[in-house]
Amino acid sequence: MAVLHKATVVFLPLFFAAAAAQFFQNPYMGGFSFDNGFGGAPAKKGDYETHYKGKWELVCNNSGVSAMHLVLMPNNKAIMFDTTSSGPSNIKLPPGHCRIYKEKNETKKDCWAHGIEYDIHTGFIRTLKSFTHAQSNRSRPTSGVQLVHFLQMGLLCRSVGSDNGGRAARYLSPCDTCDWTEYPTALSVERWYASQQILPDGSFIVVGGRRQFSYEYVPKPGQSNPTNFKLPFLLQTSDAVEDNLYPFVHLSTDGNLFIFANNRSILLDPKFNSIVRELPQLKGGARNYPGSAMSALLPINLHTQTTPPPARVLICGGTPHESAKLAVDGHFLPALRTCGSISITSPTGKWRVETMPTARVMGDMLLLPTADLLLINGAKKGAAGWGSATDPNLEPVMYRPRKPRAKRFMKLRPSAIPRMYHSTSAVLPDGRILVAGSNTNRVYKFSGVAYPTELRVEKFSPPYLDPHLALYRPLIVSSFERTVVGHGEAFSLRFALADVVVELSDLKLTMYAPPFTTHGYSMNQRLLILRAMDLVMVGPTMYEITWVAPSTAAIAPPGYYLVFLVHRGVPSEGIWIRIRIQ
Numbered sequence: 001m002a003v004l005h006k007a008t009v010v011f012l013p014l015f016f017a018a019a020a021a022q023f024f025q026n027p028y029m030g031g032f033s034f035d036n037g038f039g040g041a042p043a044k045k046g047d048y049e050t051h052y053k054g055k056w057e058l059v060c061n062n063s064g065v066s067a068m069h070l071v072l073m074p075n076n077k078a079i080m081f082d083t084t085s086s087g088p089s090n091i092k093l094p095p096g097h098c099r100i101y102k103e104k105n106e107t108k109k110d111c112w113a114h115g116i117e118y119d120i121h122t123g124f125i126r127t128l129k130s131f132t133h134a135q136s137n138r139s140r141p142t143s144g145v146q147l148v149h150f151l152q153m154g155l156l157c158r159s160v161g162s163d164n165g166g167r168a169a170r171y172l173s174p175c176d177t178c179d180w181t182e183y184p185t186a187l188s189v190e191r192w193y194a195s196q197q198i199l200p201d202g203s204f205i206v207v208g209g210r211r212q213f214s215y216e217y218v219p220k221p222g223q224s225n226p227t228n229f230k231l232p233f234l235l236q237t238s239d240a241v242e243d244n245l246y247p248f249v250h251l252s253t254d255g256n257l258f259i260f261a262n263n264r265s266i267l268l269d270p271k272f273n274s275i276v277r278e279l280p281q282l283k284g285g286a287r288n289y290p291g292s293a294m295s296a297l298l299p300i301n302l303h304t305q306t307t308p309p310p311a312r313v314l315i316c317g318g319t320p321h322e323s324a325k326l327a328v329d330g331h332f333l334p335a336l337r338t339c340g341s342i343s344i345t346s347p348t349g350k351w352r353v354e355t356m357p358t359a360r361v362m363g364d365m366l367l368l369p370t371a372d373l374l375l376i377n378g379a380k381k382g383a384a385g386w387g388s389a390t391d392p393n394l395e396p397v398m399y400r401p402r403k404p405r406a407k408r409f410m411k412l413r414p415s416a417i418p419r420m421y422h423s424t425s426a427v428l429p430d431g432r433i434l435v436a437g438s439n440t441n442r443v444y445k446f447s448g449v450a451y452p453t454e455l456r457v458e459k460f461s462p463p464y465l466d467p468h469l470a471l472y473r474p475l476i477v478s479s480f481e482r483t484v485v486g487h488g489e490a491f492s493l494r495f496a497l498a499d500v501v502v503e504l505s506d507l508k509l510t511m512y513a514p515p516f517t518t519h520g521y522s523m524n525q526r527l528l529i530l531r532a533m534d535l536v537m538v539g540p541t542m543y544e545i546t547w548v549a550p551s552t553a554a555i556a557p558p559g560y561y562l563v564f565l566v567h568r569g570v571p572s573e574g575i576w577i578r579i580r581i582q
């Protein structure tokens with residue numbers, strides 16, 4: 001049984017008394033944000049100003065399994081897993097649940113867990129079974145990390161990858177006793193380090209993988225793909241050290257797929273399996289594994305007359321082309337500091353290059369409830385791979401696309417814990433960021449190395465969680481949890497906001513698809529700025545806002561989303577809704 005605790009969704013510090021006095025004294029009031037037409041209706045009053053650089057909290061000393069892969073499920077459980085080839089973890093499977101496997105004619109038993117479910121509210125950990133087919137193929141040292149690709153859809157999470165299970169699709173539902181269901185021969189070929197993306201009809205495409213210059217669509221459970229679609233672009237973008245794995249795949253608002261590998265990108269029409277066009281090259285170096293940059297589809301603003309709504313992709317960091325090769329010999333080149341962004345809906349889109357305050361490889365790029373972005377984790381030198389990086393980048397950076405160029409990046413409070421290769425992070429419904437993992441070693445190593453395997457889990461509070469702004473945080477009171485929403489349908493949502501006069505232009509509704517994150521790439525992540533229609537006051541501190549769900553499945557593919565109400569830059573807690581299959 002899936003259990004969702006409504007009560008956990010609503011706890012906000014609302015100070016009813018003395019609020020009016022604070023309203024006038026608060027030094028954080030009154031900042032104006034410049035709107036460059038990207039990311040929301042112009043806010044008349046502007047966002048509340050804050051100089052808060054964030055806060056780190058250590059929430060778990062021992063997650064048992066290091067979070068090489070991380071996904072937040074709609075029952076507020078975070079799934080963390082690595083690979084069975086990572087050796088003994090720090091948490092055992094329950095008695096009688098060990099993984100039995102064959103290695104060189106010998107029957108072996110592994111009783112260490114390689115996947116857990118972590119309750120984001122209570123910290124409770126439940127082990128998940130290990131994949132029966134996931135074994136290390138030791139005859140291929142460079143693929144000793146058996147990667148599992150994870151597909152998230154509606155109630156289900158699916159994954160593909162992993163040695164004998166390299167063709168497998170795996171499913172996991174969000175419930176207190178659910179575990180993996182495996183279909184070992186779903187894909188036509190083994191796909192290590194491939195990317196996946198949900199499509200408008202709710203199916204998934206899987207693109208690339210080591211020495212796989214093709215893509216395919218995940219078949220229905222129990223079926224096997226006899227063949228796949230060739231994509232020579234993936235062969236052309238493969239360097240001596242690859243630099244084209246985990247290609248960045250984003251579903252554009254017109255239904256085309258943006259596919260970026262190394263320093264080139266194409267638009268693919270999945271309906272006809274045809275390449276629409278190639279976009280200009282992005283200068284500066286390698287952006288895909290092991291040159292692991294970060295990438296996201298920038299927030300899609302639905303307050304627009306344009307059909308389809310404009311879509312832009314952002315790519316930040318990465319490495320020079322030589323990095324991964326030199327890192328193997330212990331020579332660590334500085335990572336890239338450049339970001340490129342490009343319109344993928346305009347046929348004349350060109351890269352616009354900006355510079356981050358610090359270099360970053362293997363970082364995560366997360367879309368925040370406010371429609372800003374967070375760059376977190378990773379290293380300043382080296383590349384992705386075991387022991388291939390140094391100089392952890394401890395300092396998250398916020399990127400605010402609606403600010404003038406010179407003000408877009410903001411450095412935030414650093415963590416004390418290095419998070420490099422195999423680290424992950426996830427946006428939580430309360431607006432904090434779950435930060436986990438990091439293992440630059442082939443197997444679990446807790447001492448005797450520069451960067452031991454990390455089992456500590458942190459939560460990071462971004463600037464919008466400044467305690468001084470808590471007063472302005474809206475509280476969604478509608479019991480909306482898990483509502484199923486159809487494309488283009490109108491909805492109203494009640495919220496409480498004490499002693500602050502609000503107008504429609506002070507508010508922004510955002511809708512966030514939580515990604516599956518691994519190796520510095522958050523797949524299937526998207527954030528939509530919804531069209532808000534009307535605002536009425538229904539009580540002394542109570543309002544009702546009417547909004548319209550995204551009009552098409554290319555804009556908002558089916559599945560679970562978190563809806564946030566943002567009041568002048570201060571987000572409410574998110575509530576889960578589900579967009580139904582059209």
Ligand SMILES: *[C@@H]1O[C@H](CO)[C@@H](O)[C@H](O)[C@H]1NC(C)=O
Binds near residue numbers: 058059060061
């Ligand atoms: C983690 O361990 C430290 C040191 O032993 C301790 O002070 C802290 O309370 C622990 N934190 C949690 C969340 O268990």
Ligand SMILES: *[C@@H]1O[C@H](CO)[C@@H](O)[C@H](O)[C@H]1NC(C)=O
Binds near residue numbers: 104105
């Ligand atoms: C495995 O067993 C088979 C059949 O008994 C034998 O022919 C083969 O040499 C064995 N291989 C190894 C690696 O022990």
Ligand SMILES: *[C@@H]1O[C@H](CO)[C@@H](O)[C@H](O)[C@H]1NC(C)=O
Binds near residue numbers: 137139140163164
């Ligand atoms: C290991 O990889 C090699 C090279 O790709 C392949 O020929 C072999 O069949 C694989 N072994 C197993 C057990 O999958």
Ligand SMILES: *[C@@H]1O[C@H](CO)[C@@H](O)[C@H](O)[C@H]1NC(C)=O
Binds near residue numbers: 239262263281283321
């Ligand atoms: C893209 O990368 C290739 C190496 O894979 C390099 O030869 C080429 O010059 C790069 N293009 C640009 C514009 O930097």
